[in-house]
Amino acid sequence: xxxxxxxxxxxxDLQILDILQKEGQVSNTEIASRVKLSPPATHARxxxxxxxxxxxxxxxxxxxxxLGFDLLSFIFISTNLHQAEQLEVLESALxxxxxxxxxxxxxxxxxxxxKVMNKDRKELERFIRKLNKLGITRIQTSLSLREIKxxxxxxxxxxx
Amino acid sequence: xxxxxxxxxxxxDLQILDILQKEGQVSNTEIASRVKLSPPATHARxxxxxxxxxxxxxxxxxxxxxLGFDLLSFIFISTNLHQAEQLEVLESALxxxxxxxxxxxxxxxxxxxxKVMNKDRKELERFIRKLNKLGITRIQTSLSLREIKxxxxxxxxxxx
DNA sequence: GCTGAAAGTATAAATTC
DNA sequence: GAATTTATACTTTCAGC
Numbered sequence: 335x336x337x338x339x340x341x342x343x344x345x346x347d348l349q350i351l352d353i354l355q356k357e358g359q360v361s362n363t364e365i366a367s368r369v370k371l372s373p374p375a376t377h378a379r380x381x382x383x384x385x386x387x388x389x390x391x392x393x394x395x396x397x398x399x400x401l402g403f404d405l406l407s408f409i410f411i412s413t414n415l416h417q418a419e420q421l422e423v424l425e426s427a428l429x430x431x432x433x434x435x436x437x438x439x440x441x442x443x444x445x446x447x448x449k450v451m452n453k454d455r456k457e458l459e460r461f462i463r464k465l466n467k468l469g470i471t472r473i474q475t476s477l478s479l480r481e482i483k484x485x486x487x488x489x490x491x492x493x494x
Numbered sequence: 495x496x497x498x499x500x501x502x503x504x505x506x507d508l509q510i511l512d513i514l515q516k517e518g519q520v521s522n523t524e525i526a527s528r529v530k531l532s533p534p535a536t537h538a539r540x541x542x543x544x545x546x547x548x549x550x551x552x553x554x555x556x557x558x559x560x561l562g563f564d565l566l567s568f569i570f571i572s573t574n575l576h577q578a579e580q581l582e583v584l585e586s587a588l589x590x591x592x593x594x595x596x597x598x599x600x601x602x603x604x605x606x607x608x609k610v611m612n613k614d615r616k617e618l619e620r621f622i623r624k625l626n627k628l629g630i631t632r633i634q635t636s637l638s639l640r641e642i643k644x645x646x647x648x649x650x651x652x653x654x
Numbered sequence: 655g656c657t658g659a660a661a662g663t664a665t666a667a668a669t670t671c
Numbered sequence: 672g673a674a675t676t677t678a679t680a681c682t683t684t685c686a687g688c
Contacts, residue, residue: 371674371675372674372675372676374674374675374676375673375674375675378673378674
């Protein structure tokens, strides 16, 4: 046995979640046949998993290249802000920017990592200028030359 | 006007893609009413966008916390491998690991960034040991203390 | 791209195990 | 209590226009 998970989710629930996280489009009927349950029973489980918050959202992943997004950057930023309010302002400002795809507080003193998607260098430059106005003291930008893997799939069966 | 995009995709196509990337579950009927087209016309567009590869995949995003994934890390690795074959072996080894959610080649000499999801420190330690066996000379690990934002949505309307 | 009809799904209710 | 079967509403999808 593994963790808390198995106390509320059985094997079939995990199977369903794993199907959904890999193929969001698959029909309830199809899931039912794969987990060897009737469609209504399966549907009830999916609904339960949804209501209980195991499924955060269903989305379509668009093709970055075909839509002209050629410039993915990872930007480390540091700040010398210390008051909680100031940090909150900074965080909500960055969070609301659509080009910011991910935003993490990292270990260390007020070090953040941003994953930023832009169409081109000009847009990235504009973005970095916006950062400068927010009380950020240090900015270190790394460009992604090639995205080797991009997955939203959690390794729910563990790894060996 | 913006880019190459608008030569093959009109405003309605972009609207459809934007709806889909934010709400993968929404029905064709609903999309149709939002873009003010009939369901069949809308369906034909969605199918076209799918066939032409604008939609890479449809997925469900699961709740990390509820499934016990408490440890998200960003790992920078460097290698002194230079032969293309060796690098390919390294890349495909890392790509196939389920705990590796993202994998990017960055600017610089053979510097990669990994986004790695683990349940706990023990699993992360096991993962790092696996890295050591692959000819990686330098490993720098940053832990995410808090995920402030996580989005798969491309800013297709541009940013201001 | 639209309208209207046919096929296929999802979902609710009633029943059984 | 949970899954199944039966029945209904909805959606997708295929004609013809």
